[in-house]
Amino acid sequence: MKIVLTNKHKIPFQxxxxxxxIVSHFMWRISNNYVATTIGYGRNRKGCLLxxxxxxxxxxxxxxxxxxxxKLNNQRKNFRLVIHRINTINxxxxxxxxxFRGICQRYNSEKWIxxxxxxxxxxxxxxxxxxxxxxxxxxxxxxxEYYGEFCK
Numbered sequence: 001m002k003i004v005l006t007n008k009h010k011i012p013f014q015x016x017x018x019x020x021x022i023v024s025h026f027m028w029r030i031s032n033n034y035v036a037t038t039i040g041y042g043r044n045r046k047g048c049l050l051x052x053x054x055x056x057x058x059x060x061x062x063x064x065x066x067x068x069x070x071k072l073n074n075q076r077k078n079f080r081l082v083i084h085r086i087n088t089i090n091x092x093x094x095x096x097x098x099x100f101r102g103i104c105q106r107y108n109s110e111k112w113i114x115x116x117x118x119x120x121x122x123x124x125x126x127x128x129x130x131x132x133x134x135x136x137x138x139x140x141x142x143x144x145e146y147y148g149e150f151c152k
Contacts, residue, residue: 013072019054026053033071050074063087089147098132102139114139118146 112135
């Protein structure tokens with residue numbers, strides 16, 4: 001079962017029923033699209049994200065990833081531990097004409113370019129395509145090859 005709460009700005013967020021007792025003791029706000037609160041008093045005050053309060057700090061080298069990309073969905077089944085690279089792959093696509101990560105349209109052309117990062121800061125061009133669907137298919141195949149099971 002899930003519980004939908006609202007913060008003072010009337011923005012709903014979701015938690016599991018068993019987490020209600022923990023969550024109800026705090027005043028929640030939205031900070032960088034995450035549900036957050038402040039813990040402690042005076043100089044000991046610090047911000048805390050809801051999912052970190054519920055799940056604890058991620059082990060060294062790992063991060064909590066919202067599987068469905070919805071930062072307001074803090075149900076335990078919506079989280080997985082991943083390395084930073086996988087967490088960045090699972091972000092929403094922003095300002096992209098194609099609507100897909102790693103696909104762009106060549107300036108002043110009808111060609112679509114597919115690319116992928118094999119390591120941070122290093123892109124590999126997968127090719128130039130006449131139609132968007134071909135570029136998307138090549139990109140998806142490359143995601144499986146480079147990122148494996150973590151691809152959606």
